[in-house]
Amino acid sequence: MKYKAVAFDMDGTLLASDRLVLPETIDVLEKISAKGVKVILVSGRHHSVIYPYYYQLKLATPAICCNGSYLYDFEKNTTLAAKPMTKEQAKLLLKLVNSYGVHTLVYTDKFMTYAVLDDHLQGFFKWVNSLPKFLQPEIKKIDNFETVIDEANAIFKFATSSHDLPALRKFSAAVDAENMFSCEWSWSNRADVAVKGNTKGSGLKHWAEHEQIDLSEIVAFGDSYNDISMLTIAGLGIAMGNADADVKAQANYVIGDNNSNSIATELKKLFL
Incomplete structure (x- = not known):
């Protein structure tokens, strides 16, 4: 072959x-x-x-x-x-994130957004800052994810994480139960959520x-x-x-x- x-x-x-x-x-x-x-x-x-x-x-x-x-x-x-998620789907996901108290980043067509700087992001920013300026991606700190969802042309992914693994597993199960998302674990304490089939x-x-x-x-x-x-x-x-x-x-x-x-x-x- x-x-x-x-x-x-x-x-x-x-x-x-x-x-x-x-x-x-x-x-x-x-x-x-x-x-x-x-x-x-x-x-x-x-x-x-x-x-x-x-x-x-x-x-x-x-x-x-x-x-x-x-x-x-x-x-x-x-x-x-x-194949982005609809704004309605994104807002449903946001409700689940808040209900289970897990951390999330929201990926739009333009950039990554976050509300709280957790330990994973701190390590990530060290890598970003090590790059030449012209290669550094824009990661925006925001106050309200609902505004991000309303203003974005497309929402592609929620990158969720938690050191409380039982809470993250319950969140993942709740996402799966909606039968409209793909929830895939990318690390031991991180689960990525996108539209089902992605x-x-x-x-x-x-x-x-x-x-x-x-x-x-x-x-x-x-x-x-x-x-x-x-x-x-x-x-x-x-x-x-x-x-x-x-x-x-x-x-x-x-x-x-x-x-x-x-x-x-x-x-x-x-x-x-």
């Missing part, structure tokens, strides 16, 4: 724990790109937070953002295959159709529960060594963790 594309989850997969792409991986990605292999980033992140890596890796493919809620074409600065797998399918590439010709790398839809739909699904056992069980095989050179080693085997 000659694979034509490789899709990467970012956090916990392509990125090491310091949020950087390992130099060996960058080198191999440059080499396989030169051979015509398409490299695509598939993330729960907002496009503005994907862009620094897109720029660093000199990519030309659209990014799959917010767990498949939309594709973003950085060359044209436009969204593709977008998954990394569906986003990859949209992109493959646009590129006229068969899914069987795509390799996918991932580490978390929100990567399972991508790992299982791709021709070859590879889980990271740092993934949970349930995620590993859905992959074709498992390599080393995201802080090792396992991705670079595997790409050499597959493409060079």
Whole structure:
């Protein structure tokens, strides 16, 4: 089988724990790109937070953002295959967030928004501030999410989190019970909520159709529960060594963790 594309989850997969792409991986990605292999980033992140890596890796493919809620074409600065939630759905989610007391960020078509600076965001801002000014994404502190929802052209995702795991699980169950959302866990204490049907797998399918590439010709790398839809739909699904056992069980095989050179080693085997 000659694979034509490789899709990467970012956090916990392509990125090491310091949020950087390992130099060996960058080198191999440059080499396989030169051979015509398409490299695509598939993330729960907002496009503005994907862009620094897109720029660093000199990519030309659209990014799959917010767990498949939309594709973003950085060359044209436009969204593709977008499936945002309605304002009514967003306000229902906001009520559930408030009812269960979980933290959230709301991702709009323009930027990420937050009301409370939690420990995860503090670490995130350290990374943002380490970037050159022209690569720093805009993350807006707001006073009222209802106003954000009313004024946004599109709402793509609620990124919810809590150190109170029972509360977050109850929130997740309540979201699932509405039967109109996809609630996927991106970390042990973080759950991403988007419109039902928006998954990394569906986003990859949209992109493959646009590129006229068969899914069987795509390799996918991932580490978390929100990567399972991508790992299982791709021709070859590879889980990271740092993934949970349930995620590993859905992959074709498992390599080393995201802080090792396992991705670079595997790409050499597959493409060079």
